[in-house]
Amino acid sequence: MSNLTATLNTNGVSLNGNLNNNTLNTNLNNLNNNDLVDDKEMIEETPEVDINISNVVCNFSTRCHLNLRQIAMNGANVEYKREQGVVSMKLRHPKVTASIWSSGKITVTGSTSEDEAKIAARKVARILQKMSFKVKFSAYRVVNVLGSVILPFGIRIAQFTEENRHICSYEPEIHPGATYKFKEVSATLKIFQTGAITITAPSVDAVQSAVEHIYPLVFVFKKPKPAPINVPLRKRVLMDNNLNEDNKIISVHKNKKRRKQFNDYSDEDEDLIDEEMSNNEDDY
Numbered sequence: 001m002s003n004l005t006a007t008l009n010t011n012g013v014s015l016n017g018n019l020n021n022n023t024l025n026t027n028l029n030n031l032n033n034n035d036l037v038d039d040k041e042m043i044e045e046t047p048e049v050d051i052n053i054s055n056v057v058c059n060f061s062t063r064c065h066l067n068l069r070q071i072a073m074n075g076a077n078v079e080y081k082r083e084q085g086v087v088s089m090k091l092r093h094p095k096v097t098a099s100i101w102s103s104g105k106i107t108v109t110g111s112t113s114e115d116e117a118k119i120a121a122r123k124v125a126r127i128l129q130k131m132s133f134k135v136k137f138s139a140y141r142v143v144n145v146l147g148s149v150i151l152p153f154g155i156r157i158a159q160f161t162e163e164n165r166h167i168c169s170y171e172p173e174i175h176p177g178a179t180y181k182f183k184e185v186s187a188t189l190k191i192f193q194t195g196a197i198t199i200t201a202p203s204v205d206a207v208q209s210a211v212e213h214i215y216p217l218v219f220v221f222k223k224p225k226p227a228p229i230n231v232p233l234r235k236r237v238l239m240d241n242n243l244n245e246d247n248k249i250i251s252v253h254k255n256k257k258r259r260k261q262f263n264d265y266s267d268e269d270e271d272l273i274d275e276e277m278s279n280n281e282d283d284y
Contacts, residue, residue: 051211053147053204056111060121060140062104064133071100074131089124096120100128114142114204144200147207151195151215153222160191160221182210189214195225 068087072080077090087100096110098120106124111117121140129135157178161170168191170178177190177198187201187210197214201207 049149049151049211049215051147051149051208053112053145053207055109055144055146056114056117056142056204057107057109057144057146058111058114058117058121058140058142059105059107060125061138062106062125062128062133062135063138064104064135066100066102066104066128066133068100068102071128071131075127089127091120091123094120098124100124114145117142142203144202145204145207147199147201147204147211149197149199149211151197151218151222152225153219154195154225155191155193155218156221156223157191157193160218163221164217180214182213184213185209191218193223 068080068085071087071089072078075087075089077092079088081088085102089098089100090096091098094111094116096108096117099107099109106121108117108121108124111120118140122137125135125137157170161168161178164180167183168178168180175190177192180189180191181187182189185201185206187199187206189200189210190198191214197211197218199207199210201210
């Protein structure tokens with residue numbers, strides 16, 4: 001009972017208990033508004049970003065020799081690449097692609113989680129097992145995970161690279177993003193000035209650890225996000241604040257007039273032009 005009272009008193013609530021009547025009377029008059037405001041500010045300042053896992057690569061071994069020609073003849077949704085010595089098999093659920101070698105090594109790509117990757121790998125093994133191969137699902141492991149995150153602010157890449165030059169490289173002539181290597185979890189991050197970051201790591205947990213590590217480092221060099229450039233040119237002109245309403249109306253009317261002139265052009269005019277050209281050739 002004393003522990004509960006101490007916990008509530010730290011938040012500004014006093015608790016009075018009457019054990020004989022088994023009733024509790026709560027006094028809410030001693031709430032501290034400043035503490036509540038501080039709690040709200042702490043909640044708002046806590047960063048929350050969504051990590052999108054777009055690809056999980058895994059491989060396993062069947063511990064037997066695989067006849068690629070037999071797989072290509074009897075399998076569904078398969079492609080036999082004879083020059084490369086590999087068969088590509090695609091599944092619909094989950095939507096993955098498996099690369100099969102005759103040695104029994106199989107690589108599965110396209111999953112969006114580690115659980116989905118293992119399910120897809122076992123499905124591929126089961127399909128091969130039904131083709132009379134003595135498949136044993138073994139040596140399974142996740143080898144690569146690709147994730148991405150979009151921060152709510154832009155990043156000054158040049159200053160960030162200058163501050164972390166020993167583990168970060170930035171060559172704008174070759175690639176628009178800075179490359180940051182997080183050796184503790186063997187992760188490689190591509191950081192862009194728009195606030196987008198792509199992470200390549202050996203596991204999903206490593207991707208999360210890399211994001212938690214890089215966020216406070218780039219937060220120091222934050223800047224407002226750049227304006228989107230995928231807006232059509234005409235809309236950007238009409239959205240310009242320097243234009244007044246008259247100029248907007250005039251520009252729209254000019255575009256309509258040009259469309260009308262273009263639509264009035266018919267095939268008969270084209271025939272007349274061809275006749276004039278032929279007459280000029282006869283003159284010569």
